Amino acid sequence: MSRQKKTIPKKTQADDNGLDFNVGDIGIETPDFDTALFDILEDEVGEETRYIKPKVYATSAYFVMYDNAVKLARDIVITEGSRYDVVVNGSFIFGDFLEAFIVRNNAKCKKLTISTLSLNQNNVDSLHNLITHGYIDELNLIVSAYFYNMEIRALIPYIYRQLDIDNRLQLAVANVHTKTAQFETLGGKKIIAHGSANLRSSGSIEQFTIEENPELYDFYDEMFSRILERYATIRKAVWGKSLWADLIKKKFND
Secondary structure, three states: OOOOOOOOOOOOHHHHOOOOOOOOOOOOOOOOOOHHHOOOEEOOOOOEEOOOOOOOOOOEEEEEEEOOHHHHHHHOOOOOOEEEEEEEOOOOOHHHHHHHHHHHOOOOEEEEEEEEOOOOHHHHHHHHHHHHOOOEOOEEEEEEHHHHHHHOOOHHHHHHHHHOOOOOEEEEEEOOOOOEEEEEEOOOOEEEEEEOOOOOOOOOOEEEEEEEOHHHHHHHHHHHHHHHHHHEOOOOOOOHHHHHHHHHHHHHHO
16 A cells, blocks of 8 residues: 655745734635735835735724715814715715815815816816915826717816916826825825715715825825826926936936
C-alpha cells in the first residue's frame, strides 16, 4: 500500500508580513478573491507589501428624509467626521441644496468639483451666484458625454458664458455616470456629497450622503483630477511664476 504524500502549504507574502487571515469557519460561502487585481502598496518604511489592514472610523451618522433643499441645508451641521445619509423625494433639487448649504455656512470653497450625469439652467445660475459672490475660487465641472451631445447647442454654451469667470472654470466631458460634489473650505474641512441624485430634480426618490471625510475626499479628488487633465474642454494658459517654475523643472529634469 502506497503512502500518501503530505502536502505542505506554501508560505505566502501575507505570512511574511505577519497577517493572519484565519478566522475559522463562520458558515459563510465567499467567492474567489483575486488579490492580483489590486495595486501593490508601500508601507511607511518603504517595504513593498500587498495587504493592508482596513481602517475603522468613528463617525457621527444621521439619517434624515427631506423634500426641500433649503430646509435640509438649514438643519444639518457638518463638523469634523460627521456624516448624514439623506433620502429625498422627486422634487428635491440637489443643486439648490448645494448653493444653500455653502451660503448658509459662509463656506469659502478653495475648490469645488462636481460630477453629474446632467444639470439644468437653474443649476448653472446657482453656480454663477456662488462664483460672483466670492464663494468659489475654482470650479471643476465633469459632465457625461451624453449630456454634452444633447446640450451642445443650448446649455453647454450657457455654461461657458455664465461660469467661465476669471479663469475659475474647467469643464470636462467623459463617459461618467458619477454623481458627486466635493469641496475644500478655507478652514480646512473636506466635504463630499455622493449618491444617486443629479444636480436637477429627477421626479424619483433619490439618496445621497454628505460627510466631512478627508481621506474619501482625497480619493475622489485624485480620480477626478485625472479625468479633468485628460478630458478638459478649456485651454488654460500658464503665466508668470508658474510658467517659469515649469520651465526650470523641465530643464533640470532633462
